[in-house]
Amino acid sequence: MARTAAVKAGSKTKHTIGGTIGLIVLFTILAILIIIPIYALFIASFKPGEQLLQYGLNLTLNFKEWSLSNYKLLFFGHHDYWIWFRNSMILTIITVIATLLVSAFVAYGFAAYDFKFKNVLFVLVLAIMSVPFEVIMLPLYKQMTDWGMMDNYAAIILPFMAHASTIFFFRQYLLGMPKSLIEAGRIDGATEYGIFFKLIVPIMKPAFAAMAILNGMNAWNNYMWPLLVIRSSDKYTLTLGLNTLINPYGDNYSLLISGAFFSIIPILILYVAFQKYFIEGMTAGAVKE
Amino acid sequence: MIKKVFYSKKAAPYVFILPFVLTIALFWIGPIVNGVLLSFQNVLQDEWTGLHNYKRLFTDAIFYKAVLNSVKYMIGTLVLLIPFPLLFATLLNSKLMKHPNVYKSIYFIPALTSVVVAGTVFRLMFGESDQALMNQVIGLFGHAPIRWLRRGDTAYFALLLLCCWRWTGVNIMYFLAGIQAIPTDLYEAAEIDGASKWQQFKSITVPLVKPTTVYVLTISIYAGLSMFLESFMLWKGNNSPNNIGLTIVGYLYRQGIEKRNMGYACAVGIVLLVMVMIVNLVQLKLTGTFDKEDE
Numbered sequence: 001m002a003r004t005a006a007v008k009a010g011s012k013t014k015h016t017i018g019g020t021i022g023l024i025v026l027f028t029i030l031a032i033l034i035i036i037p038i039y040a041l042f043i044a045s046f047k048p049g050e051q052l053l054q055y056g057l058n059l060t061l062n063f064k065e066w067s068l069s070n071y072k073l074l075f076f077g078h079h080d081y082w083i084w085f086r087n088s089m090i091l092t093i094i095t096v097i098a099t100l101l102v103s104a105f106v107a108y109g110f111a112a113y114d115f116k117f118k119n120v121l122f123v124l125v126l127a128i129m130s131v132p133f134e135v136i137m138l139p140l141y142k143q144m145t146d147w148g149m150m151d152n153y154a155a156i157i158l159p160f161m162a163h164a165s166t167i168f169f170f171r172q173y174l175l176g177m178p179k180s181l182i183e184a185g186r187i188d189g190a191t192e193y194g195i196f197f198k199l200i201v202p203i204m205k206p207a208f209a210a211m212a213i214l215n216g217m218n219a220w221n222n223y224m225w226p227l228l229v230i231r232s233s234d235k236y237t238l239t240l241g242l243n244t245l246i247n248p249y250g251d252n253y254s255l256l257i258s259g260a261f262f263s264i265i266p267i268l269i270l271y272v273a274f275q276k277y278f279i280e281g282m283t284a285g286a287v288k289e
Numbered sequence: 290m291i292k293k294v295f296y297s298k299k300a301a302p303y304v305f306i307l308p309f310v311l312t313i314a315l316f317w318i319g320p321i322v323n324g325v326l327l328s329f330q331n332v333l334q335d336e337w338t339g340l341h342n343y344k345r346l347f348t349d350a351i352f353y354k355a356v357l358n359s360v361k362y363m364i365g366t367l368v369l370l371i372p373f374p375l376l377f378a379t380l381l382n383s384k385l386m387k388h389p390n391v392y393k394s395i396y397f398i399p400a401l402t403s404v405v406v407a408g409t410v411f412r413l414m415f416g417e418s419d420q421a422l423m424n425q426v427i428g429l430f431g432h433a434p435i436r437w438l439r440r441g442d443t444a445y446f447a448l449l450l451l452c453c454w455r456w457t458g459v460n461i462m463y464f465l466a467g468i469q470a471i472p473t474d475l476y477e478a479a480e481i482d483g484a485s486k487w488q489q490f491k492s493i494t495v496p497l498v499k500p501t502t503v504y505v506l507t508i509s510i511y512a513g514l515s516m517f518l519e520s521f522m523l524w525k526g527n528n529s530p531n532n533i534g535l536t537i538v539g540y541l542y543r544q545g546i547e548k549r550n551m552g553y554a555c556a557v558g559i560v561l562l563v564m565v566m567i568v569n570l571v572q573l574k575l576t577g578t579f580d581k582e583d584e
Contacts, residue, residue: 056416
């Protein structure tokens with residue numbers, strides 16, 4: 001009896017180990033497939049740009065051809081890359097701060113008060129989340145032209161400051177806050193706005209972190225709307241600038257490849273440091289209530 | 290007096306939501322209404338043309354091609370980016386899996402890249418030279434190099450692969466969040482009843498993760514039908530041979546920005562909006578999301 005039990009247990013462990021190995025193999029293959037394009041970009045950044053133009057990207061490792069010349073060009077060459085980088089940085093920082101503050105302000109209104117039209121307005125938040133931006137893109141473009149806001153960062157920031165999905169996320173977060181906090185603030189004589197800025201903003205830190213990452217990443221990678229709005233090359237963002245390099249002339253491809261790889265680095269660093277918030281921010285919409 | 294009203298408890302909620310109301314009115318509702326109005330006009334001549342733009346649109350073969358491409362792309366992403374991530378999430382969540390967090394972190398990385406970088410990388414991987422990665426891969430199987438981005442079927446494959454590369458990891462995260470919300474005692478009870486893992490997946494995971502599936506379905510329909518930049522990057526602009534990469538938004542961009550037919554392009558936008566709404570309503574109806582909310 002004892003023996004059969006032992007044999008059974010043994011086969012069970014074997015079964016589990018087999019399962020574990022199977023899963024690890026499957027997910028390792030998937031991980032390799034997912035890393036390949038980034039890896040190909042990484043090794044290409046050490047190869048001559050003309051090669052890329054001629055042969056495309058591949059995984060061939062020929063260390064004899066490797067050099068740091070693309071990075072020399074990136075860091076010391078004569079080009080606009082760092083202007084684009086700076087512009088993207090400025091635009092991202094302003095966008096994140098403005099979006100978080102305004103969206104949190106609005107979300108608090110939805111979470112803390114009952115007022116007329118509240119439900120209608122909240123349905124509007126949800127409805128806007130389901131309208132593709134591309135639908136309003138052209139009328140908005142025309143409007144910005146009429147208002148003389150073309151080629152101006154304000155046109156990129158203003159329409160998205162009260163950001164529907166960020167408001168939605170903050171509101172969900174704030175619904176869980178203790179109402180006694182607000183009452184305590186009122187008793188202490190704080191104004192309604194004082195309560196928000198002095199009591200609520202500090203407790204929203206984790207929610208801010210998740211949405212800062214999400215909005216920051218979107219701003220850094222944003223391409224469609226800046227493509228329409230920005231005209232002068234000294235205002236180009238990184239995505240716009242990189243895209244001007246796809247025309248094969250001069251040493252464009254050398255700069256394109258090292259610049260493209262380098263453009264991922266800031267986000268990659270943030271990702272490694274704040275992974276939890278990245279995932280929380282990006283998957284926020286799927287978790288209801 | 291104004292100050293007193295501003296600080297009153299009654300006025301405060303309206304002050305709080307004012308930025309939202311203003312933004313929505315100026316930058317969303319205004320443009321949507323304007324888009325509808327413009328779609329009935331010839332903007333350059335500044336004249337009303339009634340249904341002319343729509344009539345033209347429904348007899349425009351290139352527009353049909355764009356719609357077909359977008360719909361095909363959307364269906365492809367639904368087929369690939371819902372069942373597989375759900376299955377992967379289930380397996381990653383299994384007790385047998387070691388270090389799932391390491392894998393999760395890796396799968397998420399493509400979502401950090403911009404469409405410019407991702408699209409350029411894929412365009413170069415699908416290069417025409419026999420040295421380009423995808424041609425090397427098929428070369429391993431003895432296949433001659435292909436001009437991937439000049440043929441409809443292979444171009445479709447390239448677009449889908451790009452999309453899967455970027456979003457598989459994110460969808461796995463969505464499903465993991467959904468799966469981890471399912472009470473574990475359900476699985477324990479099923480285990481005692483002798484249900485196999487596959488039966489558990491079919492009868493517990495799939496039905497209980499449905500709210501997540503509906504969410505992913507909704508955003509995939511939205512994103513699939515309005516895809517543009519991926520194609521814009523793969524073909525270095527809005528022109529692909531025989532329009533194999535032209536999408537609805539690509540056509541909107543071509544007409545509105547490249548050809549300055551603002552009214553006609555706005556009609557394309559309105560048709561897109563209606564399509565997204567109809568497909569999503571049908572989807573929500575079929576998945577029974579409405580019934581649930583009525584309960």
